[in-house]
Amino acid sequence: MDSMVLEYASADHATPPDHAAQRAVDRALSDLRRGEVLVVTADAGRALLVMAAEAVTTQALNHLAQLSGAAPSLVITGQRGRALGLGVPVDGPVRVSPPAGLTADLVRDLTDPTRPARAGKVAGAAAIDGAAEGAATILAKIAGLLPAAIVASLPGGRGPVDAGAFARRHDLLTVRAADIVDYRRRSAQSLARVAEAAVPLEDAERTRIIAFRPTDGGPEHLAIVIGDPAPGQPVLARLHSECFTGDLLGSLRCDCGPQLRGAIKEIAEAGQGIVLYLAQEGRGIGLMNKLRAYRLQDGGLDTVDANNVLGFDADERVYLPAAGMLRQLGFAQVRLLTNNPDKMEQLSRWGVEVVERVPHIFPANGHNEAYLRTKAEKSGHLF
Structure with a gap:
């Protein structure tokens, strides 16, 4: 751990x-x-x-x-x-x-x-x-x-x-x-809903975004609620950690952008579900350190070794905030869109049952083959 x-x-x-x-x-x-x-x-x-x-x-x-x-x-x-x-x-x-x-x-x-x-x-x-x-x-x-x-x-x-x-x-x-x-x-346990609005998306017009903020005034996390998922029932959900380069700029170094847009589209096609957009950039090391890790990867290290050489764990993310958000939204069971066993284990640890893993796989783009291979071989991702 x-x-x-x-x-x-x-x-x-x-x-x-x-x-x-x-x-x-x-x-x-x-x-x-x-x-x-x-x-x-x-x-x-x-x-x-x-x-x-x-x-x-x-x-x-x-x-x-x-x-x-x-x-x-x-x-x-x-x-x-x-x-x-x-x-x-x-x-x-x-x-x-x-x-x-x-x-x-x-x-x-x-x-x-x-x-x-x-x-x-x-x-x-x-x-x-x-x-x-x-x-x-x-x-x-x-x-x-x-x-x-x-x-x-x-x-x-x-x-x-x-x-x-x-x-x-x-x-x-x-x-x-x-x-x-x-x-x-303590910060994760203090999350509270602070704002909500309808935000029609390109692939999911019936969408609301609900913002959660901890009492310490730290980074906000977002729930992208698509359709009208019924509280108390297993909900199709995706836990997505923010990725400035992939989500916003369309970086080809990772698969984050396709995963985010693909999750929104798949949930909309299913009729209802939730994407939790979590403020933990770069597997929890932050954007500045992620850019440092990219520099090390350009020198030959893979994504896991780059994080370690910087002094971090391979993955510093935690999913207690996600579990708290789901419970506040009325969900204790999820059908989780993921390839990452750690997300399932952590959600279960924090009281949210993963009743099904729904694979969430996208093809390589010519720039991220090594990245995807490392996730499978060193981080246990299921492809």
Whole structure:
């Protein structure tokens, strides 16, 4: 099970939203994307200063070192550590603390495989079991950044540190590691219908679009409801993750555009059903990182290996939001248009029964044969 799915593994569908926790993480995401320093706290009073590796500058490294009184370290995922040949056969966080210290160029070389420069063998790398470090990489993932962070201990040696007082003194945001790990589950469980309108489509004139938004104000997901599916009955449904390049631009690198339009047409021909359009671009890694993955694929990697080399799981998507949307629309059973067994497994895990898998296959176009073959051979897609 991939790391982003693990954070959902103990989800209780009745868990009430923790607005303070969600708000803290939401603000942390904004600060991280701006290159600000955060304080991430874990159990037993442990806390770390954290900033996004993607935002690294020499000035930022010096600022972090001054705040801490110690040299910063780099935290990357186990996938990225293996890609760098650091000898860390784990999926958890890897802390890199070179004896000569970090530089902005070294951080970029270690975290971004699309750079022309390549880091050589780096000393001082070790797999760690750190909640704060792991939460830092998860926060970077949620923010749509490369999954890496620069971290430093709070000053005060190994004794307990009043992280809250330190953060207030330096005007830093504090966020709990547990809240970061739980963020996407709570966000998915807080989805609410916010808008609805009739939107006649080229292949499905009797269509309504219903927008769902989480209470944290995060990305909206859409339900494209075709015809009048009867609540309480198994509904023909497609879970479609947004793909800017395929859905909007007609990219030939993937099969997303044909899958989306084909699902709408097939459901319209059947008379009724739902397409859930989910805000999880690039298998959950975000558009910027998907473009990086494309660059790596142009260099010879397949889609799975490209994600791993960037430091991600092969597929970071989660379908708890989809299950919640279906239940709000009145459906607990689906006939699922899919070739992906993971969608069926996750829907079942979140309380929606897949009574039938309806194959959803489209021919290759001359540009995506390798992509489709990789989905079958490495991701278990059924063709």
